[in-house]
Amino acid sequence: MIRSDKYLWEVCMKIYKEMYEKADPPADIYELIRKGITKKDNWFLNYYLEEDKQVEIINRICKEHRCSKYEKEKISNTIWLGSAPSSCRKK
Secondary structure, X not given: OOOOHHHHHHHHHHHHHHHXXXXXXXOOHHHHHHOOHHHOOOHHHHOEOOHHHHHHHHHHHHHHOOOOHHXXXXXXXXXXXXXXXXXXXXX
């Protein structure tokens, strides 16, 4: 079964939501969108979440949604090339 891009985007948003809830500082991704913060350049660099935790969130949510290998790869690429929190702490 091939799922629509819309469905896969909803899975991505679920991943972003959890990542930003667990980030330092924690944030609500939907509130950031509403306030227009996500329209600013490199806004996501103000949030930190360890890479291991990001990978765990992606893997778990993809498993919960029974994503195929192709879907998981597409979702992962979207997250990593998109606006995932930084995995490098600011000094």
